[in-house]
Amino acid sequence: MKEINVQQISDCVRDLCIEANCNLTEDLRRAICAGCQTEESPVGRSILGDLIENYTFAGERRLPICQDTGMAVVFCDLGQDCHITGGLLSDAVNDGVARGYTEGYLRKSVVRDPIRRGNTEDNTPAILHLRLVEGENLTITVAPKGFGSENMSQLKMFKPSVSRQEIEDWIVSVCDTAGANPCPPMVIGVGLGGDFELAAENAKRALLLPVDGHSADPYYAEMEQRILEKVNRLGIGPQGLGGTVTALSVRILPYPTHIAGLPCAVNVGCHVTRHASAVL
Numbered sequence: 617m618k619e620i621n622v623q624q625i626s627d628c629v630r631d632l633c634i635e636a637n638c639n640l641t642e643d644l645r646r647a648i649c650a651g652c653q654t655e656e657s658p659v660g661r662s663i664l665g666d667l668i669e670n671y672t673f674a675g676e677r678r679l680p681i682c683q684d685t686g687m688a689v690v691f692c693d694l695g696q697d698c699h700i701t702g703g704l705l706s707d708a709v710n711d712g713v714a715r716g717y718t719e720g721y722l723r724k725s726v727v728r729d730p731i732r733r734g735n736t737e738d739n740t741p742a743i744l745h746l747r748l749v750e751g752e753n754l755t756i757t758v759a760p761k762g763f764g765s766e767n768m769s770q771l772k773m774f775k776p777s778v779s780r781q782e783i784e785d786w787i788v789s790v791c792d793t794a795g796a797n798p799c800p801p802m803v804i805g806v807g808l809g810g811d812f813e814l815a816a817e818n819a820k821r822a823l824l825l826p827v828d829g830h831s832a833d834p835y836y837a838e839m840e841q842r843i844l845e846k847v848n849r850l851g852i853g854p855q856g857l858g859g860t861v862t863a864l865s866v867r868i869l870p871y872p873t874h875i876a877g878l879p880c881a882v883n884v885g886c887h888v889t890r891h892a893s894a895v896l
Contacts, residue, residue, distance in 0.1 A: 618752040619699045620896050622708035625754070628894050629712025632758035633688060634720035636892035637680045640671045643826045644803070644864070644889060651801055651854075651861040660859025664801075667854070667887055682799075682888045685722040686760030688713045688742040689820065695751035706744055713758075714738035725763075745817060757824060759891040765798035771816055771881040783808075783880055784839065788846045790882045791863065796856020803827055803885035804847070804866045809873035818869040819883035824891050827865035840866045854887075 648671075652664040674681040690709050694700075700708075717724055717739035726740060727733040749755075770790045774783065787806060794802065805825075807818030830837040844866045853859025864887070873879065 617697050617699050618695075619701050620754055621701050622703040622705070624896055625700070625705065625708035625756070626712040626715065628756055628896060629690065629709050629758060630716040630719065632756060632892045632894060633713055633716025633722065633760070634678075636758050636760050636890045637682075637685045637720065637722055638678050639675045639892070640681055640888065641891065643828050644887075645671065647827045647864040648801070648887060651864060655854065655859050655861045657853055657857075657859035659857050660854045660861060663854040663857065664861065671888070680722060681890070682762060682886075683723060684725065684762035684764060685717070685739075686762045686890070687726055687766075688717070688739060689745070689759045689761050690742045691745045691747075691757040691759065691821070691824070693747050693749045693755040695753045696748050697750075697752040698754055700754075705746070709742055709744055710740045713742045714740050754896045755893060756896065757891055757893040759820070759824060761820075762886060762888070765794075765802070765884045765886040765889075768794035768798045768884040769819070769882055771812070771879065773812070774878040774880055776876060776878050778878055780839065783878075784843050784846070786880065787843050787866075787882055788850070791847045791884070792850050792852075794884055795852055798884045799886040799888070800852055800856060800863065801854055801861050801887050802847075802863045803887075803889040804843070804863055805883040805885060806866065806868040807879070807881040807883070808868055808870045810871040810879060811873070811877075812879055814871060815879035815881040816883070818871060819881035822867040822869045823883055823885045823889050825867045825869075827867075827889075829867070831868055833870070836868045836870060840868055
């Protein structure tokens with residue numbers, strides 16, 4: 617059985633916080649560059665060019681791509697043959713987030729109480745999602761989530777009699793309502809099925825999928841493409857100033873659900889839909 621000390625986990629999370637905030641994933645870079653070629657609006661093309669210049673500069677200078685360095689969302693896939701030693705996984709994750717945001721000079725945006733507020737001054741606690749998987753490795757993904765986009769996310773509990781068209785139209789309406797708030801072009805994650813909380817979690821997990829990929833199920837791959845085309849016909853455009861590239865990707869994660877319901881969650885990502893991963 618592999619043993620992983622909590623200090624290794626803390627060090628890894630620290631580095632991933634900084635990496636995710638300073639370097640955009642290659643798939644998203646390619647999508648923004650492709651959007652710059654296909655955008656029909658001159659203003660939109662200029663904005664996309666600015667976004668490319670911004671993420672290039674950030675990566676070269678090791679600076680945050682966006683001033684909102686987000687709330688740290690951490691996904692841990694723990695192999696059942698792996699043993700964590702020296703402390704608690706959750707403590708190690710929060711220690712790594714605190715060090716990453718402090719030592720990386722990242723903006724600390726977390727308040728200790730939702731109503732009474734009060735900054736925690738180290739961007740903790742993180743949001744931790746833990747899954748037990750086969751094997752002996754620990755896979756850690758840090759996905760900082762800014763709230764310009766997070767605030768535009770929605771969840772709807774559909775009746776099972778709903779049509780696919782109605783689901784698609786609702787997802788498009790969420791993006792239309794979002795408008796310029798999530799700093800488009802957007803990345804759209806959809807969780808479909810499960811229950812109330814799993815639909816929301818899967819919508820966020822969908823934002824971790826390659827933006828240039830498609831569902832392995834042709835039914836959902838076609839649905840993703842239709843929704844993307846409809847969103848891009850809204851005319852919101854880059855940064856909400858009009859154009860044909862409002863979204864870069866739509867990814868759907870379906871899950872079995874109860875006969876009496878059909879939950880659907882949309883988690884909106886901005887053009888800086890950040891994440892970085894490592895395997896211990």
